[in-house]
Amino acid sequence: MTQIDQRGPVAVKPSTSEGGQHPAARSGKRRRAWWLLGIAAVIIAFLIYQVPPYASMDPSQSRIPLQFPAHYWLIVGHVLFGSVAMLTLILQLWPWIRRRHPTVHRWSGRAYVFAGAIPSGLFAVAMLPVSYPAGRIGVAMSAVLWMATAVLGWIKLRQGRYAVHRRLMLYSFAIVWGQVIWGFVIGMPFALGWIPFTGDFDHIVEAARWVGWVGNLVVVQWWLDRTRGRDLGLVTPRTA
Numbered sequence: 001m002t003q004i005d006q007r008g009p010v011a012v013k014p015s016t017s018e019g020g021q022h023p024a025a026r027s028g029k030r031r032r033a034w035w036l037l038g039i040a041a042v043i044i045a046f047l048i049y050q051v052p053p054y055a056s057m058d059p060s061q062s063r064i065p066l067q068f069p070a071h072y073w074l075i076v077g078h079v080l081f082g083s084v085a086m087l088t089l090i091l092q093l094w095p096w097i098r099r100r101h102p103t104v105h106r107w108s109g110r111a112y113v114f115a116g117a118i119p120s121g122l123f124a125v126a127m128l129p130v131s132y133p134a135g136r137i138g139v140a141m142s143a144v145l146w147m148a149t150a151v152l153g154w155i156k157l158r159q160g161r162y163a164v165h166r167r168l169m170l171y172s173f174a175i176v177w178g179q180v181i182w183g184f185v186i187g188m189p190f191a192l193g194w195i196p197f198t199g200d201f202d203h204i205v206e207a208a209r210w211v212g213w214v215g216n217l218v219v220v221q222w223w224l225d226r227t228r229g230r231d232l233g234l235v236t237p238r239t240a
């Protein structure tokens with residue numbers, strides 16, 4: 001905004017009441033994203049528990065029975081790239097990064113898609129024939145949809161279709177979060193015997209491999225519909 005005085009055109013800081021601030025400046029007054037701390041804490045706890053047996057590079061540490069010699073290395077690839085996806089997901093969701101550091105948002109987004117979802121998803125697909133049979137179709141569908149939504153989200157970004165980009169990336173986050181975290185949360189207490197269960201364990205596995213990601217997609221869709229038209233500062237042309 002400029003005004004003319006004796007010195008010529010001078011920049012005038014717009015007042016808040018005029019609503020003329022740049023989105024980046026406005027963000028200072030936004031509520032802090034406390035929810036992100038919860039998401040980050042769960043992801044870090046998940047990784048601390050899940051990664052060590054596969055970071056050790058020692059096949060005897062595998063938590064799942066190995067079916068052939070290269071099986072362990074498929075899991076290692078899956079977990080390595082999966083960890084990149086989960087860590088960059090935190091950066092992608094962080095509103096402050098999106099507004100103040102668009103370059104970080106851009107690069108972590110690329111890492112999420114090309115060093116996270118795609119390679120980790122491909123390793124998951126490669127393991128499917130030897131994976132635990134219960135819920136295998138649910139896992140297969142989530143792997144394909146995880147990769148598809150991430151790639152399509154990136155393509156829409158390249159086309160400048162920011163609203164569709166945002167929608168697809170949120171679907172992608174919902175799928176991986178649902179498959180990994182909810183699968184973990186639903187399955188673990190039973191697997192560790194914290195919740196006594198005398199029925200068929202396959203029913204639990206089947207549920208764990210469907211309920212989380214399908215439920216998450218329903219919740220994200222509901223949230224997108226509910227917040228339609230609201231400025232959530234999620235993606236702007238400058239930050240995408």
Ligand code: HEM
Pocket residue numbers: 047050051062063064075078079080081082083085086120124125127128130131132139140142143146175176179180
């Ligand atoms: C939608 C996304 C994902 C799908 C579809 C998927 C699928 C799979 C499949 C099929 C297996 C083999 C399980 C078996 O043999 O029964 C597996 C194992 C594993 N995945 Fe994923 N995965 C996904 C995301 C991730 C992410 C992001 C991580 C984060 C590091 C991860 C960590 C692991 C680990 C640690 C194992 C080994 C199993 C264990 O030790 O409990 N996965 N995953």
